[in-house]
Amino acid sequence: MIRNYFKPVENIGLAAGMPPTKKRGVENTAAPGEPVPVAVALETMPDGPDDNGRKSSSCAAGETGAVQKQKDVEDTEEAQIMKKIEANKLAARKRLIESQQLKLEKQTMAEDWYTAFLPELHKPYFLAIKQALNKELQDGRVIYPALEEIYSFTRCSLKDVRVVIIGQDPYHGPNQAHGLCFSVKKGVPPPPSLNNIFRELETDLGNSAFTRPNHGSLEGWCSEGVLLLNAGLTVRKGEPNSHKHLGWATFTDAIIAHLDKTNMPERDHGLVFMLWGAFAQKKGAKINRKKHLVLTAKHPSPLSANQGGWFGCKHFSKANVWLKEKGVKEINWNHLP
Structure with missing residues (x-):
């Protein structure tokens, strides 16, 4: 210029x-x-100090620093966004795997049970149970009951439960176990423990109130509000207690804890728990006795029953007396079509 x-x-x-x-x-x-x-x-004239030049350089340096800071912020934000995207991908993948692993539960559990215990089903220990079962099946092991019958106990609607009978683990013989404790499929001879249950029912209620069925299925009790729950839900063929440490006990403990906290829909009171034998009594040790009626007796297996403490326990009549006092419908123990 x-x-x-x-x-x-x-x-x-x-x-x-x-x-x-x-x-x-x-x-x-x-x-x-x-x-x-x-x-x-x-x-x-010699070049002298240029204030405008210095100011321009300072401004340029400031602008460069601001741009770099903005770029650093953008890089940080981008990194955070990418991190969230990756986390979402992993979470989606986990949900997909879990949904595949829980396909059996979704298809065979009663809807009210599935909904109530869905958080429990997503816990690591339960998914580990599923993985262990899948591995045994892949290894050619035979597991009882059939997969589609593991959750047969949920045929007793969760909101209608009035009596809970706790067993240990499923029968380990062919065609016996079908997801209900002490019960066997129709056409299969009743095991000794079940015969002793029928015998006690006859003496407790009388022939007019109970007629022994010509089969060993207790499925009819499900619609009466009787929950037939084993502590362990599966077993290997011919190997009693073989799935004792698989993790089922944690799941059934969660079921009992849920029932312990749940009041009956008709009245503000609890349920009837029947604990037969030391195992079941230990399983139900934390049940609130002030809210629920907890009945204990020896196990109905011949080894225990014949030593006293089973026959004459009158649990079935005691349960109905208590329910009636609470204004709740009694159990029709004869409903075994």
Whole structure:
């Protein structure tokens, strides 16, 4: 801009017959004592401090720093977004795997049970149970009951439960177990423990109130509000207690804890728990006796029953007396079609 601005001065000098003056870096040709041409003086002045230049440099540096900070922020935000995306992908993958692992539960559990215990089904220990069962099946093991019958106990609606009978683990013989404690499929001879249960029912209620069925299935009790729950829900063929440490006990403990906290829908009171044998009594040790009626007796297996403590326990009539006192419908123990 300086050169252009002072160009007319150079032209004036030439017009006056003055020798041309070189710009910056050219020797001054003016005679001694004569004034130096303005253009030359300005062009030959040494460069001094440029405040505007320093300010421009500072601004540029500041702008560069601000841009870098903004870029760092954007990089951080982008990293956080990518991290969230990856976390969401992993969570979605986990949900997909779990949904595949819980396909059996969704298809075979009664809807009210599935909904109530869905958080429990997603716990690591339960998914580990499913993995262990799948591995045994892949290894050619035979497991009882059939997979689709593991959760047969949920045929007793959760909201309608009035009596809970706790068993240990399923029968380990062919065609016996079908997801209900002490019960066997129709067409299968009743095991000794079940025969002793029928015998006690006959003496407790009388022949007019109970007629022994010609089969061993207790499925009819499910619609009466009787929950037939084994502590362990599966077993290997011919190997009693073989799935004792599989993790089922944790799941059935959660079921009992849920029932312990749940009041009957008709009235603000509890349930009847029948605990037969030391195992069941230990299983139900934490049940609130102030809220629930807890009946204990020896196990109905011949080994225990014949030593006393089973026959004459009158649990079935005691349960109905208690329910009636609470204004709740009694159990029809004869409902075994």
